[in-house]
Amino acid sequence: MKKLLLLSFPSNLTGEPITYTLIKNYDLKINILRASIDYNIEGSLFLEVEGEGEKLDLSIEYLKIKGIKVKVINTAIRIDEDKCVNCGACTAICEVAAITMDKNWKINFHKDRCLDCKLCIKACPVRAIRSIV
Numbered sequence: 001m002k003k004l005l006l007l008s009f010p011s012n013l014t015g016e017p018i019t020y021t022l023i024k025n026y027d028l029k030i031n032i033l034r035a036s037i038d039y040n041i042e043g044s045l046f047l048e049v050e051g052e053g054e055k056l057d058l059s060i061e062y063l064k065i066k067g068i069k070v071k072v073i074n075t076a077i078r079i080d081e082d083k084c085v086n087c088g089a090c091t092a093i094c095e096v097a098a099i100t101m102d103k104n105w106k107i108n109f110h111k112d113r114c115l116d117c118k119l120c121i122k123a124c125p126v127r128a129i130r131s132i133v
């Protein structure tokens with residue numbers, strides 16, 4: 001099972017080996033998609049975590065008990081339908097078919113398939129795609 005987690009942690013936890021603990025104690029594979037840490041001020045981490053379902057749930061509990069805010073994100077990608085001109089450029093770049101074109105030449109976004117790679121953002125000529133993190 002894979003999940004995208006946005007972690008926000010307070011100043012007293014910025015020096016903690018959070019990702020190391022997740023890997024070592026919960027057998028998770030961690031891909032750091034974005035990190036913003038000001039030592040002794042605050043920090044945020046956007047992680048793709050992969051592992052066995054129960055261990056993943058336990059790891060989230062561990063983070064919460066530590067005082068870390070955990071937001072489970074399906075994907076941080078958002079498509080503005082008002083801006084989109086249905087040109088299809090994003091469908092060509094998306095390797096997992098998270099954006100497809102229907103028979104009416106209108107795009108559909110399948111959030112459950114999206115890996116949050118963000119390649120589609122640059123592909124969009126009218127900047128209709130953005131990431132919320």
Ligand code: SF4
Binds near residue numbers: 077095115117
């Ligand atoms: S972020 Fe990546 S996986 Fe998600 S829709 Fe865009 S190209 Fe596809």
Ligand code: SF4
Binds near residue numbers: 125
């Ligand atoms: S590239 Fe942008 S304008 Fe074109 S279909 Fe995708 S979201 Fe819409």
